[in-house]
Amino acid sequence: MFSTTAATVEVTVPEGYSNTSIKVHSSVGSFTGPSTTLPVTRHTDQISITGSPLVYCSSIKPVTYKATHVPGLTYTWTYPSGWSCESGCNASTITLLPDGSDVQGQNVMVRGSITCASQNTQTNTAYVGINFSTALSPDFTISGPLLVCSSGNLFSLANVAPSASITWTATPSNLFTVSSGNGANATLTAANNANGQGTLTFTINSNCGNQLQIQRSVWVGLTQYLYFSASYSQSHGIMLSTPYVGGGATAQWSVNGVQHAGFDISVQPLCIDDTNQLISISLTLSNQCDSKTVCTQYMFKCPPSPTLTVWGSCGSGGGGEEPEFHEEYQYSVSPNPANQLLSISVVTSPDSRKTSESSTGESKSATTIQSIALTDINGYVKYSRQYSNGPTKAEIDVSDLKKGVYILKVSNGKHIETHRVIID
Structure with a gap:
């Protein structure tokens, strides 16, 4: 309560007060006149929806819409049939879950309302057109391992509507025991002795009548072609190299029993001038699928006129172990x-x-x-x-x-x- 001698006053109603009134009366000396009650009639502020996220056909990735925030306002959202509210269903910000259907030309609408002392509900409405695309959604992702071995490996296509028709193929087909199927899940198994890079392709027959494809590269097994090169230089010593074969493979060398790691290494041999050494060099390539070893013996002539020549195969042992023996001597x-x-x-x-x-x-x-x-x-x-x-x-x-x-x-x-x- 307050008093003033002014004939006109301005009263500010705090935000959020919608169901209230103001009582006013006049007084002269000790005489107090009759009072008058004035209801507060509050009009809603103008609201709008800011931005419009891109919605992809056949995608069920959640999308968020934001309306102007006004304290005391109740928000009612309207969206396409089949969509559902994930969060903020009566708030100024709402997250909706599309069903993957064709909503080209449809809108998302919000109505803000407030009820005042007179029980008169004031409303304001805003809407925005759905930003719709029939292109391949970047939210379509393939989960699964980078390497396919002899046991089954599961790959799954995410964020695609269950109503979409999905098929998959794995190429080249000779790398896999099964190379095609239906649905958003594919189980791949390496064929016997198969190795190399393959491609998994999911084909989506969308709810909009078009066809979409998403691919992922996978590595199968461990290379069957195991080899290395060896050369000598005065500055680097014996230089050993093997190509990187993919599939998370690692390279381990053994030079006369001494271990070294890497696809390209150099080893400085210890020797006396003008003497010869027989050097066993083995290479082991390994990944989660398999491990393979090759071993070659070299004759190394020490400086001042160094040469490195192939002497022969180490046999199945390699890495400084005894070479292959035959039960009957030749x-x-x-x-x-x-x-x-x-x-x-x-x-x-x-x-x-x-x-x-x-x-x-x-x-x-x-x-x-x-x-x-x-x-x-x-x-x-x-x-x-x-x-x-x-x-x-x-x-x-x-x-x-x-x-x-x-x-x-x-x-x-x-x-x-x-x-x-x-x-x-």
């Missing part, structure tokens, strides 16, 4: 122990070799000697030789060698056979 070594000449001969037993006819009609052994190397127990080469004519017999003069245990490796060009030799 070569005989005698005498053993030795102190003068060490003889190597192809075993001539019919059960341990194959024969073929020469141009002269003579039967000759299919196994020959392509190369030999004699190393001490530390791996230093004491004698090595390669043969162009592939003899069946060879000799090594060991008279100058110190007494001890040595390793003799004989190669037929495909396999390496290892013998322990004692020099006494």
Whole structure:
């Protein structure tokens, strides 16, 4: 309550007061005149909807609309049939969940209302046209692993309306056990020994009569083509390299049993000038699907005139392990122990070799000697030789060698056979 001598007053009604009134009366001296009650009649402010989010056909990604915020106002929203309110259903900001239907040309409307003391409800209405697109929604996403192995791997297409018709294909088909199907879920399994990059494609026959496609690249298995290159330079040493094969693969090297990681590495060998070393280099590629190893032996001639030449395959062991052995030796070594000449001969037993006819009609052994190397127990080469004519017999003069245990490796060009030799 307050009093004033002015004939006119201005009263501000606080925001949110809608059901109230003002009582006023006049007075002269001690005389008080009759009072008059004036109801407060409040008109709603103008409201509008700001912005219009893009709605995609067949998408069920939630969209949010914002109306002008006025304290005390009650908001009533109207939206396309099939849509639902996710949050803020009677507030100035509402989040709606589309059903993926074609709503081209339709509107979202809001009505703001307030009821005053006279019980007279004042309303104000705003609407906005739905910003609609039949293009591929960026909200369509494919979830799933980056790598497909022999067990089933699930891929799912998200934010697509259940009412849309969906098919999927996986290409190239030879990489997968099953390469096509229906629905928003696809289970992919790698075919036997399959490897390489594939593509998963979901095709959406939308509710608007058009066809949409979304793709994702996947890697299948581990490469079957395992190889590496080796070279030597004075500044970098032995340089080893293998191509990156994808699928989250890692590369692990073993150089005479010493481990190194990476697809490209360099190793500086320790050696004495003008000596030869037999170096075993293995490469193992691995990912979550598989692991594969290849191993090659090289003959390294130390500086001042360094060379690195392929000596042969390590066999199945690799990485500094013993090379592949055969249950039946292809070569005989005698005498053993030795102190003068060490003889190597192809075993001539019919059960341990194959024969073929020469141009002269003579039967000759299919196994020959392509190369030999004699190393001490530390791996230093004491004698090595390669043969162009592939003899069946060879000799090594060991008279100058110190007494001890040595390793003799004989190669037929495909396999390496290892013998322990004692020099006494």
